[in-house]
Amino acid sequence: MSADVATAEPAADAPLGVAGAVASLANPLLDAMVHLGDWTLFSARAVSGVVSRHLKRSEFLRACVEVGVASFGVVAITGVFIGMVLAVQAYNQFHTIGLETSLGAVIHMSIIRELGPVLAAVMLAGRVGTAMAAQLATMRVTEQIDALACLGVDPVKFLVAPRFLACVVMIPLLTVVADALGIVGSTFIALKVFHIDGFHYWRHTANFVTLWDLFVGLFKSVVFGGVLSLICCHRGFNSRAGAEGVGRAATEGFVLSFVAVLVIDFVLGLLFNTLGNVFFPVAASRIA
C-alpha cells in the first residue's frame, strides 16, 4: 500500500553489455508488475469497501450525481454525433453496392456492442476519472487521506468504494443514453437526409440486433466503469507532491483508463463472440 515505506536499496550502477540490455528491458517490466500488483490489492480493498460500514450513502449519492447526472449532456452529445458520423461515412460504401437498407443493422450493432459502451467509458474517464484522480491526489498532497486514517476510517474503503460503485451503477445508464441517441442520430441521417426506406432499415435492425448484443454492450460498460474508476482512484492515491504530482495523477489516470478500456474491449469482444457462437449458432450463421 502507498502508506508503507519503500524499502528498496539505492540503485546500483547500470550493468553493461547483454546483462545491461536485459536489465533495461526487465526493469520496466518489473516495475509494471509491481504497479499491477499494487493496483490489484488496492482494487480488492476498494471493492470490499462496497459491503463495509465505510460506505456512506451520502458519499455514494454524491458520486452518482457527479458520475451520472453531470455526465449526461456530454455523453448524449457524443452519442448523437457518433451516430450521425457513422451514417454519413457508411452510406457511400453501402449505397455503391445497393445495401443501404442494411445501414441500420450495421450502425446499430456497432453502436450497441462497441461504440456506445466505449464512448461512454472514454467520456467518463475524461470527465469523471480525471476529476477523481485530481481530487484524491489533492487529498493525498494536503494530508487529508492521512487525516481520514487517523480518525479511524479506512481511506481506500471510504473514498474509493462509493466512487467505484457509482461508476459501476451509472455507466450502464449512460451507455443506454449513448446507444439511444446514437441510434436517433444515425436514423435521422439515414431516413431524413439519405431517404433510405424506413421499413427495410428497421427490419434489418430487428433481424440482426438482439437482446444479447445489448447485454454484451452493457456488461462491457460495467467492467469499463469499474476498471476506470479503480485506475483513476489508484493514481490519485499514489500522487506525488505538489501541483505537478496532482496534474500527473490526473493525466496518468485518463491515459491508463483509456488504454485499459480499449484492451478490455478487445478481450471481451473476442470472448462474447465465442460465447455468442456457442449459445446462438443460428444468429452467428445469419451474420456470416
Add this chain to the structure above:
Amino acid sequence: MATPAPLIRLDDVSVSFGPQHVLSRITLDVYPQQTLVLIGESGCGKSVTLKLIVGLLTPTTGEVYFNGKSVRAMRERELTAMRLHVGFLFQQAALFDSLSVFDNVAFGLRAKGELREAEIRDRVRERLLEVGLPAAVEVKMPTELSGGMRKRVGLARALAIDPEVMLYDEPTTGLDPIMTDVINELILQTRSRRPVTSVVVTHEMRTVHKVADRVVMLYPLARLAPGEPQVLYDGPPQKLLTSLNPRVRQFVEGEARDRLSELRLEADAAR
C-alpha cells in the same frame, strides 16, 4: 520511584524512501503525560517520526510500540482502535474540503460511533469553544477560514475524540506571532485539562520553551558523519542553550554561520 512504562517507544527505527535514508537507528521512549518536543532542521525526519507512531508509515527496520504493542503487528481493527486514541494536528490542518467545520470536527466522533447525534453536536460546540471559535463558524467551509482558524478547527477535530495522545506536526508554522502564542496556549490548556501525552514537532523556539517537558533534536542524516547518532540532544529545554554540541546551539540560536557556504558546496557537488 520506578520509571513508568513508555506509552510510545521507537526501538532502533530506521526509515528509507527508496535510496533516500531519513531516519537511522532512532530509539526514543515517550512516557505518559509527557510533552516531548521534536526539533531539527527541515528534512531530518521529524514529521516521519510522528507518522510512524500512528502507523501511517512503517519503519524500514526496527519497531514502533504503542502501549507496549508493535504498531506493525497490529491488525486493521487494532490499528483503527489505536488511532482513535491519538489526536493528530497536521501541518496544514488537513481539514476535509468537502465538509463544513461542524462535520470536520464531528467526523472522528461519527467514525467512532459511540455517541448519538445530539451528543456529537454538544461535543463539537464544546471543542470549538475550547479553541476560541464561535458557533457561527460551524457552517463555514474550510476554504473560508484563515490559517489560524484552520489550525484551531484541526485542533478541535483532534481533541473531539478525547485522545490519550496528541501529535502536533508544526502547529504554529505560517502563523503570525500572536496566533502562534494562541496555539501554544491551547497546547498547554489541552495538557492541563486532560491527562494527555503530547509529541510536538516544531521549529519555533518559543513553542519549545513554552510547552516542552523534554526536547529531542534530530539532525539530517546527510550531514552526519558515518556512525554519528542522529539524536543530537535529548533533555530539558532549559539546557538547550548550554549544550556542549555546537550544532544544537546553532539551531537554538538560529544562526546561519557557515550553513550558506555548505549549501552552495552541496549544490555544486550535486551538479
